[in-house]
Amino acid sequence: MRRESLIDLQELLWHGRYSVKSHAARHARAEGFTEADMVHVLENGRELAVYPEDCRMLVLGYISFSPQLHIPLHVVVDYSPYRWLDIVTAYIPDQPYRVISRERVAILVSERRERTVRPREQRSRPKTWRLQRI
Secondary structure, eight states: OOOOOHHHHHHHHHTTOEEEOHHHHHHHHHHTOOHHHHHHHHHHOEEEEEETTTTEEEEEEEEEEETTEEEEEEEEEEOOSTTOEEEEEEEOOSSTTOOOOHHHHHHHHHHHHHSOOOOOOOOOOOSSOOOOOO
16 A cells, blocks of 8 residues: 655656546536646645545635635546556535544544543433533
C-alpha cells in the first residue's frame, strides 16, 4: 500500500503523466468546467481526503469565473498505476467543507477512547420511555 502526497502527484501532472477518465469528462460537460480547471485544482488545491488502501485522493480547489466568483471543485484521483495519475471524477460539491477523511475519523475515535469518562449519576427512571437526542 503506497501513500502518496499531493506534491508527489503534482510532479506527474507537470510531466503530463495523467489521463481524464470518462466519468470526470461527463461531470465536466454537465457542470461547466474543463480539463484545465481540474488540472488547476490539482496544482493549487489541498488534500481533503486520502484513501491509501484504494490509492485515491480527494482534492479541493477553486475555479474562478470572475474576480468575485470562485467556485469549489472536488477532484478525485487514482494513483494506483505506477507513475501515472488517473482523474477519476470531478464535481462541484454541495457542501465542500463537510468531508472528513478516514484518517481524521480514526484520529477522532482514538482521541475519544483516550479520554476518561466519569460514570453518570443515577437518576430515577421516567414513567414513559421516549427517544431522546444525545
